[in-house]
Amino acid sequence: MIYRLYYWPDLQGRGEFIRLALEYAGARYVDVLRMPGGDFRREANPPPFAPPYLVAGKRVIAQTANILLFLGPRLRLAPRDEAGRLWAHQLQLTVADWLTEVHDTHHPIGSGLYYEDQKPEARRRAADYLAHRLPKFLDYFDGVLGGSGGAFLLGRRLAYPDLSLFQMVTGHRYAFPRAMARIERRYPRVVALHDRVVSDPRLLPYLKSRRRIPFNRQGIFRAYPELDDRRNNPKKT
Amino acid sequence: MIYRLYYWPDLQGRGEFIRLALEYAGARYVDVLRMPGGDFRREANPPPFAPPYLVAGKRVIAQTANILLFLGPRLRLAPRDEAGRLWAHQLQLTVADWLTEVHDTHHPIGSGLYYEDQKPEARRRAADYLAHRLPKFLDYFDGVLGGSGGAFLLGRRLAYPDLSLFQMVTGHRYAFPRAMARIERRYPRVVALHDRVVSDPRLLPYLKSRRRIPFNRQGIFRAYPELDDRRNNPKKT
Numbered sequence: 001m002i003y004r005l006y007y008w009p010d011l012q013g014r015g016e017f018i019r020l021a022l023e024y025a026g027a028r029y030v031d032v033l034r035m036p037g038g039d040f041r042r043e044a045n046p047p048p049f050a051p052p053y054l055v056a057g058k059r060v061i062a063q064t065a066n067i068l069l070f071l072g073p074r075l076r077l078a079p080r081d082e083a084g085r086l087w088a089h090q091l092q093l094t095v096a097d098w099l100t101e102v103h104d105t106h107h108p109i110g111s112g113l114y115y116e117d118q119k120p121e122a123r124r125r126a127a128d129y130l131a132h133r134l135p136k137f138l139d140y141f142d143g144v145l146g147g148s149g150g151a152f153l154l155g156r157r158l159a160y161p162d163l164s165l166f167q168m169v170t171g172h173r174y175a176f177p178r179a180m181a182r183i184e185r186r187y188p189r190v191v192a193l194h195d196r197v198v199s200d201p202r203l204l205p206y207l208k209s210r211r212r213i214p215f216n217r218q219g220i221f222r223a224y225p226e227l228d229d230r231r232n233n234p235k236k237t
Numbered sequence: 238m239i240y241r242l243y244y245w246p247d248l249q250g251r252g253e254f255i256r257l258a259l260e261y262a263g264a265r266y267v268d269v270l271r272m273p274g275g276d277f278r279r280e281a282n283p284p285p286f287a288p289p290y291l292v293a294g295k296r297v298i299a300q301t302a303n304i305l306l307f308l309g310p311r312l313r314l315a316p317r318d319e320a321g322r323l324w325a326h327q328l329q330l331t332v333a334d335w336l337t338e339v340h341d342t343h344h345p346i347g348s349g350l351y352y353e354d355q356k357p358e359a360r361r362r363a364a365d366y367l368a369h370r371l372p373k374f375l376d377y378f379d380g381v382l383g384g385s386g387g388a389f390l391l392g393r394r395l396a397y398p399d400l401s402l403f404q405m406v407t408g409h410r411y412a413f414p415r416a417m418a419r420i421e422r423r424y425p426r427v428v429a430l431h432d433r434v435v436s437d438p439r440l441l442p443y444l445k446s447r448r449r450i451p452f453n454r455q456g457i458f459r460a461y462p463e464l465d466d467r468r469n470n471p472k473k474t
Contacts, residue, residue: 045384046324046327046381046384047377047380047381047384048327049331049334049374049377059320061323061327062327063326063327063330063331065330066323066326066327066330069323069326070323083296086298086303086306086307087283089300089303089306090283090285090298090299090300090303093300093302093303094286094300097286097337100334100337104341104345108341108345108346108358108362109345109358109361109362109365110361110362110365110366110369110370111370112365112369113365118361121345121346121358121361124346124347124355124358125345125346125347128346128347128349128350129347132347132349133347133348137286140284140286143284144283144284147282147283147284
């Protein structure tokens with residue numbers, strides 16, 4: 001099976017969570033829009049609401065977490081039993097909720113408006129996010145790691161939500177470097193998971209390759225210094 | 238199997254999507270926090286990030302769409318084959334994204350802040366939502382209904398995403414009555430689905446019962462007239 005991924009070619013975005021799973025598993029896939037002449041399909045059945053979507057044979061599957069639900073067992077990145085698969089998926093859905101909140105730090109008013117047209121609101125939302133929401137998500141995943149019985153979210157074997165949690169950490173370090181420097185030490189198991197994944201020989205070649213699109217200001221994680229902790233005015237930890 | 242649902246007792250919220258499926262199917266369940274002395278579990282394994290969560294025997298399942306993924310085949314509210322189940326789930330995840338956008342019309346800055354502390358931002362976000370996002374979601378689901386080969390999203394049999402789409406329509410009519418009066422006629426298949434579900438004899442007793450919590454200003458759908466279309470100043474259709 002050669003999978004075909006349809007997603008924006010110039011940013012990591014939601015598609016990156018799929019790419020990480022495909023790359024880690026060594027799956028054969030085409031990142032369609034990054035190929036010469038590649039474009040979204042005019043018709044896809046059943047119809048996706050938005051990218052990313054994956055074509056696997058005659059199947060068309062959309063929604064990032066749904067794609068990973070489909071790929072997980074096929075790529076050996078999820079447990080085989082139903083309880084394990086649903087738990088992996090539940091974690092992925094929590095990552096999805098978290099990612100939406102990250103997006104809304106720079107687009108709190110409308111995803112169709114420019115950032116420049118919602119900067120005051122973005123500052124308020126980002127401050128609230130960094131003060132309340134980011135610690136809540138990090139604390140949750142640190143707790144899951146603490147209770148899993150292994151170094152990974154589901155225990156002793158890496159599963160696709162581990163790759164997604166790695167992406168969340170590296171994305172936050174790019175977008176909110178001061179805030180992350182301030183708080184990430186409070187979540188040592190999350191940081192250790194990041195470190196384990198980033199140096200995994202199954203992923204390292206991809207991360208060092210040109211296939212890994214650099215973070216930039218078209219993506220979900222954006223480095224706007226004015227949305228990060230204020231310089232020289234760190235909040236008390 | 239007697240299912241145990243854990244969710245806030247005084248609002249519809251995300252839990253309502255689970256309640257609708259359980260009620261439609263005539264499943265045996267306890268809405269735990271609505272019982273005398275009922276409360277959230279101190280420990281749940283694996284741990285949910287947030288309510289709702291469902292306890293089924295020894296299983297604890299969280300994330301609304303994940304709970305419906307689990308319940309769908311068991312309540313005969315989803316296809317049996319993998320492709321059909323993933324398609325139903327994909328639609329549910331799109332409803333989940335949509336619902337988050339509805340929530341953020343009144344809480345664009347922070348879910349932990351009062352609405353009164355983010356009213357100007359809420360007005361901007363709600364206006365953008367009604368102008369751009371609501372039509373996009375309604376158009377999508379109308380298109381899915383048009384291509385399904387039946388009166389329901391998946392074809393000729395009602396599945397759980399149909400109940401969720403009904404909830405979205407009735408919620409919008411409560412929260413944004415002027416905007417809905419202006420635009421819903423453009424999506425006749427969505428309206429027809431709503432009408433079919435609301436009068437379904439399998440659901441009607443629940444909808445008329447005291448088990449159906451009325452919409453209110455603690456829920457996701459909130460009737461703040463200042464966030465709806467302006468009175469006497471309807472936008473051109």
